[in-house]
Amino acid sequence: xxxxxxxxxxxxxxxxxxxxxxxxxxxxxxxxxxxxxxxxxxxxxxxx
Numbered sequence: 001x002x003x004x005x006x007x008x009x010x011x012x013x014x015x016x017x018x019x020x021x022x023x024x025x026x027x028x029x030x031x032x033x034x035x036x037x038x039x040x041x042x043x044x045x046x047x048x
Contacts, residue, residue, distance in 0.1 A: 001029060001030070001032065002029070002030060002031075002032050003027055003028065003029045004027070004030075005026070005028075006026055006027075007024075007025040008023075008024040009023065009024070009025075010023045011023070012024035012025075
């Protein structure tokens with residue numbers, strides 16, 4: 001298993017109906033060897 005983080009900052013996106021910009025950051029966990037494999041993608045959000 002490996003993990004990669006991403007961080008687009010505290011003001012990365014503007015959403016309709018939200019008065020200020022929102023942060024966008026996360027972590028992707030995946031097996032080391034994914035060649036030729038179809039794997040599911042699970043997205044978990046919070047705070048919106």
